[in-house]
Amino acid sequence: MKETASHSNTPVFAKNESNTKPVLYQHPTAAEMRTSRWAIIWANAKDFAIFIATALVLWFIVTTVIMAIFGD
Incomplete structure (x- = not known):
């Protein structure tokens, strides 16, 4: 049986946004x-x-x- 995986459930993202902002990390x-x-x-x-x-x-x-080698 040849079945191909369906990727129809994969969400479509509008744009690639990063969640790292300067506020998240402060020295x-x-x-x-x-x-x-x-x-x-x-x-x-x-x-x-x-x-x-x-x-x-x-x-x-x-x-x-x-002490064991030479004795008392």
Whole structure:
């Protein structure tokens, strides 16, 4: 069976209009771009805590390996 698709239900548009207008997007102000001090302090505190925890875990692993190799 040879049937061709009928496109009679496709709407006909009068013209191609874009919905993007300058009002839809406005660049953020300098105040909106600035990161709050609390967010910076909190991010630095978390990074420092992760660094200290990683350093302690690695120190423990290295110490355990050295003690296993060389003994007390």
